[in-house]
Amino acid sequence: MISLISLVVVLTLAIYTYRVDRRLKMLTNAVSSKLIIKVLNTLKSRKKLRKRYMVFEVLSSKSVGKGELEQEVRNTFKKIFGDIHLARASISLSYYDENLNIGVIKFTHIYKYKVLASLGVVKSVGDTKVLIIPLRTTGSLRKALKYIKDKEYFIRR
């Protein structure tokens, strides 16, 4: 009698476990198909935005100030790509040597081509005609300044 009862209990438990397990599997599948993709997409979009530093040279008929140049580059970028991209690109002029006419512009790495395009479109700063020549893109300001230092040494020699 006892063995029969225990057999029934075991069978019931087994069926219950199987059903629960099946439900759990279904739930996990559902989660994996929808939520995990969502989470992955969010993670992708949250990928770290790295900074880039572009060394450039300015050819101009008169000397150009740092503030004017930065403003002009920002205005051009804004005219072409709009406010949202300007904010995301976070463009700023990290360094500018008015004697050598060499500077470093900082921006977010995904906007490299947009920054290059907008630097090409800048043809005047105020009344002064300018030509901006990109020289090198680096990952740190230190490397960019080192490149300028080497170039300066080369120019002075």
Next chain:
Amino acid sequence: MLNTYVDLNIKPYKNVDLSNLLRIASKLGYVAVAIEGVDIVSNEFNRLKVLPRVTYKYMGKPITTYEGLRGRLIVYEINQPTMIKALTSLRGRCHLIRIAKDALTGIKKKHINTLRSCRIPIELSVKELISNNSINYTYLKNFLKLIPYVERGDIELVVSSYAGDEYELIHPIQLIALLKELGLSELVAIKALTGVPMKILRMVGSGV
């Protein structure tokens, strides 16, 4: 392959120092340029090949005589969209067709089809695209109409600077980036500055 950037349209202003213009072009990384309106003394300047260029206004039929044009880049300029017709008569008679600003502004699909069928590379200039530190909207709007055909390979595109002085030149990398942002693929953008112009220069026979 090394960078072989070519600028097929430089038209210096009257009081511009040509040697300085060519020095800057060489500094920017161009290997060859075609210059119009100036007597060229030497075919090479600081390892930069210099080629004379002649532009004719297309009035419905090609010119009859080609005397004294050997070794020159022959270009027909179209000033109005209505002139984009019977372009097949130009095949073998010119190296390039330049679409001026006014012609591009009123371009329609039938004109694009004519350009497709004539199989001559077309030239567009950056100077007309960029105005006042911005991009000219009307020019851009019609330029974008051509992009799918260029991308598909139906039309061969050459992009030149049309610079009058050294400040109107553009760095080839900046130009590629600009074309890329306008919707061309990187490969086609590079081809518009290297492959197609080099092919034209070989046709001219400048030894580039």
